[in-house]
Amino acid sequence: MTDNRNPEPARKYHEATKHSYASIRSKPHLLDWANQPSPFKIYPTLEPLRLPSEVRQTGVAALSAIAESIPAKTNGVPDLEAVAQLLYLSAGITRTRKHPGGEIYFRAAACTGALYEIELYVVCGDLPGLPAGVYHFSPAEFGLRRLRAGDYRGVLVAATGAEPAIAHAPLSIVCTGTYWRNAWKYQARTYRHFGWDNGTLLANLLAVGTALKLPAKIITGFVDVMVNELLDVDSQREVAFSLVAVGHNAVAAPPAPAEVSPLGLETIPSSRQEVDYPLMREVHAASTLGSTEEVAAWRSATPLPGLPPPEGAVVQLQPLSDGDMPREPIEQVILRRGSSRKFARNAITLEQLSTLLNRATRGVPADFLNPPGTQLNHLYLIVHAVEGLAAGAYVFHRDRGVLECLKQGNFRAQAGYLGLEQELPADAAVDIFFLADLRATLKRLGNRGYRAVQLEAGVLGGKLYLAAYAQQLGATGLTFYDDDVIRFFSPHAEGKSAIFLVAVGKSAQRSSGHGT
Ligand SMILES: Cc1cc2nc3c(=O)[nH]c(=O)nc-3n(C[C@H](O)[C@H](O)[C@H](O)COP(=O)(O)O)c2cc1C
Numbered sequence: 001m002t003d004n005r006n007p008e009p010a011r012k013y014h015e016a017t018k019h020s021y022a023s024i025r026s027k028p029h030l031l032d033w034a035n036q037p038s039p040f041k042i043y044p045t046l047e048p049l050r051l052p053s054e055v056r057q058t059g060v061a062a063l064s065a066i067a068e069s070i071p072a073k074t075n076g077v078p079d080l081e082a083v084a085q086l087l088y089l090s091a092g093i094t095r096t097r098k099h100p101g102g103e104i105y106f107r108a109a110a111c112t113g114a115l116y117e118i119e120l121y122v123v124c125g126d127l128p129g130l131p132a133g134v135y136h137f138s139p140a141e142f143g144l145r146r147l148r149a150g151d152y153r154g155v156l157v158a159a160t161g162a163e164p165a166i167a168h169a170p171l172s173i174v175c176t177g178t179y180w181r182n183a184w185k186y187q188a189r190t191y192r193h194f195g196w197d198n199g200t201l202l203a204n205l206l207a208v209g210t211a212l213k214l215p216a217k218i219i220t221g222f223v224d225v226m227v228n229e230l231l232d233v234d235s236q237r238e239v240a241f242s243l244v245a246v247g248h249n250a251v252a253a254p255p256a257p258a259e260v261s262p263l264g265l266e267t268i269p270s271s272r273q274e275v276d277y278p279l280m281r282e283v284h285a286a287s288t289l290g291s292t293e294e295v296a297a298w299r300s301a302t303p304l305p306g307l308p309p310p311e312g313a314v315v316q317l318q319p320l321s322d323g324d325m326p327r328e329p330i331e332q333v334i335l336r337r338g339s340s341r342k343f344a345r346n347a348i349t350l351e352q353l354s355t356l357l358n359r360a361t362r363g364v365p366a367d368f369l370n371p372p373g374t375q376l377n378h379l380y381l382i383v384h385a386v387e388g389l390a391a392g393a394y395v396f397h398r399d400r401g402v403l404e405c406l407k408q409g410n411f412r413a414q415a416g417y418l419g420l421e422q423e424l425p426a427d428a429a430v431d432i433f434f435l436a437d438l439r440a441t442l443k444r445l446g447n448r449g450y451r452a453v454q455l456e457a458g459v460l461g462g463k464l465y466l467a468a469y470a471q472q473l474g475a476t477g478l479t480f481y482d483d484d485v486i487r488f489f490s491p492h493a494e495g496k497s498a499i500f501l502v503a504v505g506k507s508a509q510r511s512s513g514h515g516t
Contacts, residue, residue, distance in 0.1 A: 199460075
């Protein structure tokens with residue numbers, strides 16, 4: 001029996017992994033470079049099937065691709081080139097940089113510490129150019145390794161309690177998180193990073209799906225053990241975190257094979273030795289769903305209330321219309337994206353900020369967001385330099401398209417402090433914090449809601465990245481002092497929890513460098 005309905009483990013995990021001024025100083029963590037994990041999962045006994053490397057140009061403007069989704073029942077079956085496009089633009093290697101200790105392989109989506117702990121697997125029926133099977137995606141070779149031959153989609157259908165998008169998807173992508181690869185640097189906080197780093201990747205995947213005219217939906221409710229067994233991962237080390245149904249077939253997938261046998265495939269250990277952080281595995285275990293009935297009940301949870309109506313002064317946002325917005329295609333924006341390493345203290349315009357917020361928050365197709373269009377996270381802003389907007393703290397009411405002013409003032413120094421005493425949040429034009437009512441979320445969705453709230457923040461954060469770069473701005477994800485963030489935005493934010501932070505502004509150098 002799992003105890004998803006008792007949200008104590010998620011609360012405990014969140015509390016124990018908070019950063020504070022004191023925790024950073026009392027628990028310094030030195031990196032053991034000689035034991036750094038490899039960023040790739042390697043199956044030495046399987047030959048990769050190389051994917052076509054040419055990036056198809058859809059020509060669809062990034063600002064449209066991130067804002068829209070293709071209606072669920074639109075028929076569409078990806079071919080091998082489309083599969084390659086989806087994988088490359090969400091998890092492929094887009095740039096490399098040499099450093100004294102080796103080379104960093106930067107990927108299409110932002111990831112904490114450039115550690116890339118999210119692995120992708122493809123589960124498909126017969127597709128044009130790709131036979132039915134279960135495949136592991138290898139970014140290093142840009143190829144797929146076939147783990148199982150045949151149509152195993154029925155396992156995902158069964159695991160999700162016949163979720164309609166999964167049942168009719170010609171292809172699903174399973175995203176896993178590998179604990180040690182990220183915990184080497186971030187220790188127990190890695191479980192939060194699973195959601196963030198999976199989320200930024202999914203923002204790209206959803207946008208590319210839209211550009212390819214394929215419906216796509218994120219599924220976080222599934223019987224964990226069934227999916228982990230299908231991939232045959234060692235679930236002490238690597239666990240399925242989310243699924244994405246891609247495309248739509250009028251005909252549902254065939255039933256699951258009677259047996260899914262273990263594969264026993266060899267994989268190369270990622271480093272000499274691994275350090276265990278039991279807290280992460282505890283919150284994961286407590287958020288597992290054990291049966292299809294439990295999944296179905298979980299999915300039908302009632303919606304959360306939104307923000308109360310504004311009480312303070314409001315500023316109407318002024319997003320650019322479709323006709324006026326920059327039209328750089330999604331592929332090019334993704335390839336150009338990189339986290340800003342320094343911001344110039346220059347202002348952005350109210351239109352740019354409005355477009356950013358408006359385009360990034362038009363709804364994420366996900367099984368935990370019912371009715372569609374709802375959101376678990378709320379966006380709180382510290383505005384430093386936006387033409388036409390007084391510097392200060394704001395909360396975004398997306399249903400009304402307004403920013404409610406919480407307090408005016410120059411808060412650059414406070415923002416730098418809140419973002420773990422880094423320069424980036426102090427120099428940005430605006431810092432966008434994601435805050436959630438964790439108590440209500442966990443009450444509704446149990447511990448599984450913890451996965452969902454972190455994942456949603458990552459998706460929205462990833463969309464903000466893309467919306468910034470599409471407007472020739474820069475962006476970076478950041479980490480933060482949890483409770484100080486809530487204090488800063490209180491009393492409005494009282495009772496909420498800090499989940500995520502993205503800083504947006506004008507990059508100081510045109511070509512952004514990279515760091516962690
Ligand atoms: C959720 C999240 C948090 C991050 N936190 C920080 C941070 O605190 N400081 C920092 O300099 N970079 C931070 N980054 C940026 C990563 O270091 C960067 O994404 C990674 O090095 C990969 O480089 P790229 O985004 O340029 O591809 C963060 C990124 C994400 C997605």
